Amino acid sequence: MTDIEENLFSLSSETFLVTGASSGLGVEVARALSRQGASLVLTARRKERLEQLAKELPNATYCACDLSRPEEIDNLWRFCDQEVGAITGLINNAGVAVVQSALEESDDAYRSVVELNLVSVFAMARRFARRLIDAELHGVVVNVASIFGLVGSGQVPLASYASSKGGVVSLTRELALQWAKYGIRVNAVAPGWFLSEMTEGMFSDEGAQRWIAQRTPLARPGRQGELDGAFIFLSSKASSYVTGQTLVVDGGWSIL
Ligand SMILES: NC(=O)c1ccc[n+]([C@@H]2O[C@H](COP(=O)([O-])OP(=O)(O)OC[C@H]3O[C@@H](n4cnc5c(N)ncnc54)[C@H](OP(=O)(O)O)[C@@H]3O)[C@@H](O)[C@H]2O)c1
Numbered sequence: 001m002t003d004i005e006e007n008l009f010s011l012s013s014e015t016f017l018v019t020g021a022s023s024g025l026g027v028e029v030a031r032a033l034s035r036q037g038a039s040l041v042l043t044a045r046r047k048e049r050l051e052q053l054a055k056e057l058p059n060a061t062y063c064a065c066d067l068s069r070p071e072e073i074d075n076l077w078r079f080c081d082q083e084v085g086a087i088t089g090l091i092n093n094a095g096v097a098v099v100q101s102a103l104e105e106s107d108d109a110y111r112s113v114v115e116l117n118l119v120s121v122f123a124m125a126r127r128f129a130r131r132l133i134d135a136e137l138h139g140v141v142v143n144v145a146s147i148f149g150l151v152g153s154g155q156v157p158l159a160s161y162a163s164s165k166g167g168v169v170s171l172t173r174e175l176a177l178q179w180a181k182y183g184i185r186v187n188a189v190a191p192g193w194f195l196s197e198m199t200e201g202m203f204s205d206e207g208a209q210r211w212i213a214q215r216t217p218l219a220r221p222g223r224q225g226e227l228d229g230a231f232i233f234l235s236s237k238a239s240s241y242v243t244g245q246t247l248v249v250d251g252g253w254s255i256l
Contacts, residue, residue, distance in 0.1 A: 008238045012037030016235065017080065017087045019067060019124065020094030022049035024196025025144065025227060029091055032228035033235060034060065041084055043067075043076055044094060067094050067120040068112065077127045088139040089235055090128045092121040095144060095164075097198055102159040110160040117164035118171065125175055129184055138183035142234045145169050145190040145246055147254045155211060156202075165190075169246050176244030185243040187234045192250025193221035217252030 016033050020026035022044035030040055030053060039059040042050045050062035061084065065076040080087050095117045098109050125141050132139045148158055149165025168188060176186040193212050195203045202208040203221070212221050230247045233239050248254050 009232055009236045010037055011089070011232075011236055014088045014235075015039040015041065015084060015086065016089035016091060017041045017043065017124075017128070018091040018093060019043050019120075020144075021053060021062070022046040024198060025191065025194060026091075026093045027053060028224065028227060029093060029231045030057065030060070032225075032231055033089075033091070034058065036232055036236065038089065038235075039084075041080055041087065067124070068116050070123060073120065073123050073127065077131075081131075086135055086137055087128060087131065088137060090124060090139070090141045091144070091231070091235070092124055092141065092168075093144040094120065095146075095198070097158060097161040099156055099158060099161075101157045105159055113160035114164045114167070117161065118167040121168055122171060125171075125186070129175075129179055129182070132184055133182050139185075140235055141172075141175065141184065141186040142231060143168050143172050143186070143188040145172070145188040147190055147192050147248065147250045150190060150246070150248065151254045172246060173244045180243055185234075185239070187239070187242060187244065188246040189227065189230045189234065190246050190248045190250065190254070191222060191227055192216065192248075192253045194227065195221070195224075215253065215256070216250070217256060220251065222249065222251065 016038045018026055018030045021030050021042035034057040042054055042062040043065045045066050047064040054060040054062045063076050063079040065072045098113050121143055145168040146165040148162040149169045172186050172188040213219050227249055230249050
């Protein structure tokens with residue numbers, strides 16, 4: 001076995017910054033990357049949650065940040081520069097969803113979803129890449145998109161969410177093109193339905209559960225752990241020749 005085969009999924013020499021690490025998918029991703037040996041910086045607004053997860057995982061620290069506030073994003077990166085050192089992986093996972101008819105959704109509500117789900121993804125990626133380029137280091141970005149960045153939902157009105165996630169898919173492609181020459185790969189994961197704070201309303205509603213099961217070719221929502229492989233693949237050397245892609249993990253939802 002060559003070195004590259006042995007170490008294909010190892011992240012033991014990498015430090016990842018994971019956003020939205022206080023609940024749901026962010027906690028799962030942090031745990032999965034940690035199992036592969038990554039050091040971690042966890043961020044979100046709820047500090048107590050971050051503190052708890054940082055205690056659970058080896059080589060993990062945290063810094064609370066409201067990603068809708070540029071000055072807080074700057075503070076977060078200042079913390080990384082001063083307390084952590086080089087960040088070589090960025091998981092842009094934080095997100096919010098507003099479920100509302102487009103006729104009812106205010107411009108401000110729309111703007112605040114796009115601000116967090118898309119503008120902050122750009123702001124984080126730009127600060128990350130700037131540091132890597134200046135330090136002549138290579139790195140990876142994994143953005144969290146959604147099936148609703150690729151296809152319409154038909155049942156759940158999600159104008160701001162769907163457009164922000166469509167933006168994440170395009171931004172992923174564009175940043176991959178601009179930064180390939182620096183050895184920075186940029187990919188995205190587009191999950192289907194997974195239980196989290198964001199989706200608990202759907203999971204506690206029998207009609208919604210039935211709809212998800214009937215509408216999904218694999219006939220069920222995603223289970224805990226079923227996104228780990230996608231994140232580990234895109235974060236590690238296993239995907240060293242992959243950039244600009246959106247890996248869909250949705251039980252077949254988006255192919256129907
Ligand atoms: N669950 C699904 O089925 C599904 C499907 C497709 C895509 N996704 C995407 O997966 C990502 C994670 O969502 P989730 O399902 O795990 O939902 P979740 O449990 O609600 O997690 C959202 C995370 O984002 C953080 N966040 C929200 N607003 C923030 C802000 N202003 N500044 C910083 N952090 C903020 C939250 O932390 P604080 O509240 O502590 O700040 C939390 O950690 C999102 O991008 C979502 O769109 C989820």
